[in-house]
Structure formats: structure tokens, C-alpha cells
Amino acid sequence: MIALLTEPFGYEFMMRALATSLVASIVCALLSCWLVLVGWSLMGDAVSHAVLPGVVLAYILGVPFAVGAVVFGFLAVALIGLVRDTSRVKEDAAIGIVFTTMFALGLVLISVTPSHTDLNHIIFGNLLGVSRGDLLQVAILGAIVLSVLVLKRRDFTLYAFDPTHAHAIGLNPRLLGAALLALLALTSVVALQAVGVILVVAMLIIPGATAYLLTNKFGTMLIIAPTMSAACAIVGLYCSYYLDTASGGMIVLAQGVVFGVVYLFGPHGVLRGRRYASTRTKTESVASSPSGTASAAPASRTATAPE
Template identity: 65%
Template sequence: MTWWEVLVEPWQFEFMQRALLVTVLAGVVAAVLSCWLVLIGWSLMGDAVSHAVLPGVVLSYLVGAPFAVGALVFGLGAVGLIGAVRETTRLKEDTAIGVVFTTAFAVGVVLVSTTPSQVDLSHILFGNVLGVSDADIVQVVVLAAVALAVLVARRRDITLYAFDRVHAHVVGLPVRRIGAMLLLLLALAVVVALQAVGVVLAVAMLITPGATAFLLTDRIERMLVVAPLVATVCAVAGIWTSYLLDAASAGLVVVFQGLAFAVAYVVARRRERVR
């Protein structure tokens, strides 16, 4: 078998094409949002939301509702609860996040372990990108399109919010609304990533591409190009490698993102030494 045949063989199968489509869409949405999450310092918030959606997904299954509904409700609920704990106690934000997301995730794990199901609910934890249905693809495409459209349309306002909230307020931007919009988009991105890599690995897609781009450039415009490009390349490499090794697709996608970050780190360090 030639190298060309090795490269193209996986993409001849429909389930591989579906997996690539879903993973690329999830990766691009998460990567674009991750640029601002890194700048604002909300990486831990992404971790919290990605884990807090688990009970909502399981409960949605129990009542026969779309997974996205439960995930979105619990994701936004977790954000609201974190804010309430932070504002009504002396606890700092990171402590409130840690308590809320670990508790919600634990509740989800208990529900997964006790819910009788013909569907393997462990796929919620670790993803099942090779088994996505037509309904899953439609859901991912719609949610990804909505999230990307909003992010692109409001990118200037979000960027100003990320760098200087005080100045954003002075020039008349609705700071609280922008913050709420970002949290809603974060929940949407988690729902999209859930279809590809599951709850556990979704947080990597929401942090690593943006962190990688941040090491390679100091301009937000370039970050918004580099991050989704990294996510796309890692999606292709991860899905292709999973076919050859018969290994977990979601895990390999995230592994390649980690390798991309390592390369960016080395490049950034060498550039600093040269300077």
C-alpha cells in the first residue's frame, strides 16, 4: 500500500467523514472562543461549564429531550450559581467554580452509573464521534453556525471587553450583557464539543487552541486565525490516526492539540531567547 492510499483510505468511509465534520466544527467553535477565554482569564470557567452539563445531558435522555437542551440549561445554571456564591460569600471566584463544577459533575457521574439505558452513557463522558447520527450532525451544524456568527459579529466588542472592561463601560458598551453573552456562547460551545469529544475532553478544546495561538502571536486578529487552524489540523490528524491505530478518536484529537501547544511553547521560548 502506498503512502497516498494510507492517507486517503480512512476518508472513503462515511462514518469517518461524519466524524471529521463534527470534530472540525466543534474544534473551530471552541478554538475561536478559547482566544477570548484565555485573554479574559476564564479558562477555569470553561472547565466548570463543560463538567456541569453532565447531569443535564443524562436528565435529557431520561425525559426524551435533546441532549443540547439539558446541557444548555445546566451549563447556564452552573454559571449563575457560581456568580451567586461569589457575590454572597467571601469566597473567591476560583473556589466557587471548583465547588460548583465538581459537585455537578459528581451528580452527573452518579446519574450515569444508575440510569438504565440502551445507550452507552459513558459516551457522554469521553465522546462517540464515530457514531454520530444525522440528528447529531444537524444539531452541531446549527449550534456551531449560531455561535460563530455571534462571535464574528461582536468580535470587536468582545475584544475590548477582554482587554479593558472599564474602558468598554466608559465608551458605552453593555459590559454585563457582553459577559452574559460570552457565558451563553461558552455553553453552546460545550454542547457542540460534547458531540465530538465528550464532557471530560471538551475543556481541552476550549483552552488549548487559544493558549497555543497566544504563545505564537500577540495580536488578537492573528489568534482568531491561528487557533481554529490549529484545531482543524489536530482534528484531521487525530481522526486519521485513530483509524490507523484503532484508538480513541477524541483522545487523539486532544493529544495532537497538546503536541501543538508543546511546539508553540518551544517556538515561543526560542523567540524570547533571540530577543
């Protein structure tokens, strides 16, 4: 058993993959808590795909990927707002139009860019091929995003719950929203190294959504989401090593399985809710039966006991 647990990480490339996936998972999970609350899940999808041409252009110009990602992330948001405000097209349609167009632009740039590096790894991820330089970039960007989220967590939380109140006490909701979008762009670059553009959106939504189904307290969400995401990263790497499958895909698949279990059996799960509704219906039926109050009392206790 010990050999099974230690064998995969006897290789340096697996250690780099583990470190990269843990950083990406934790940072994405923390940010996903705010994205879920604000209702920016689709915006996360848009920004994570729209950064692709920025990353490719940054590669062509020889500048850090983060620069191109942030520029195109803000460009995508600006274009979405422009289309929404100057036409009859609604926001969801504007998001779909902008991010698919920019994603297609990225694919075209990849196809015409001469490179000794396989730029398709930006799309699908190349977790097992992460170099020391890539790991250093992920660590630096991850530390920046994590620091800002921790230092400004109260402001971001108030913005997520009540932007009007945030403005009333002197905060700038527009600036907070712009900061979240900038962090979203940086986080997308971090996750690109692990799972690629296509699966980034899963890491930006699933952990926060899973934590949201488990608790009503936002502070607890900020603990559950990264813990679950980090555990899925480790499990996904183990599975990919022994099953010889794609590492990034296995990590996201593990997160999806956990969400499915929580969705069905969690505190607010579908099956739990149906079981409670069934118990309540039986209780009301017994209570209203002509058998008398003696049988109704135990049934009433049965219905309230789980609460």
C-alpha cells in the same frame, strides 16, 4: 501514499467523524481566544463539566441537549457567584466546588437512567459513532455560535480587553459576559459529540493558548487558533485510524503536542528566550572586557541582529 490518505475516509462513519471534529475544533478554537484573554480558562472547565447533568436531564425529558446544557451552564455560573459573594471562599475554590458537585450529579443521573443509549459516551465522547442526526445538531449549534462570534467579535474583544471602556461607549459588559457564557454552554454541547465532557476543556483552552504564544495581534489569533485546531483534528483522526486508538483523545493529544512545540520553540518560547538571554549575556561580557571597543562593536550587532 494516496491510498494511505484516502482509505480512512472511504467509510461513511469516518466522514461523519471528520465533519463533526472539524466543526467542534473550529468553534472551540474561536471561542478559546476570548476565554484566554478574559481569563476564563477555569470557568470554561467549570461550565463544560457542569452541563453534564443538564444534558442527561434533557435526554430523559426528550428535549434537545442544548436546552439542558444552557440551563445548567447558567446555573453553574450563578452558584459560583453566590458562593463567592456570600462566603469567605475565593472564586477559584467556588468554581472547583460547584463544577465537581454538578459533574458528580451528572454521573449519578447517568448511573440511574435506564437507556438504550450508552450515556457514558457523553463523558468520554463517541466520535466514530456520530449519527446523521447528531451531525445535524452539531452543525446547527456550531453555525449559531460561529455566527454570533463573528458578528459580535468587536464587542467581545473590547469586553475582553477593557470592560470599563465598553461600558463607557454604551455596551453592557454584563450582557456581553452572559452571552459568552451562553456560547460556552452551546459550544460544550458541540464538543461533547467529539471528545466528551472530560476533554472539552482542552479544546476550549489549548488552541487559544497556542495562538497567544505565536502572535500579539488578536485578529491573527482568530486565524491561527481554528487553523491549528482543524489540522489537529485531521491528524488525530488519521492517527486514531491507523493506531487503533480513541479518536477524541488523539485529537486533543495532537493539540497538546503542538502547544508543547510552540511553548519550547515559538517566538515567545522558553528555549528561544533562554538562547536570547544567553547571547545577550555573552555580548555584555564582551563589551565590558578590557580588549577595547573594536571587539565590542561586532558583539553588539550580534545581539541586535535577531530582533
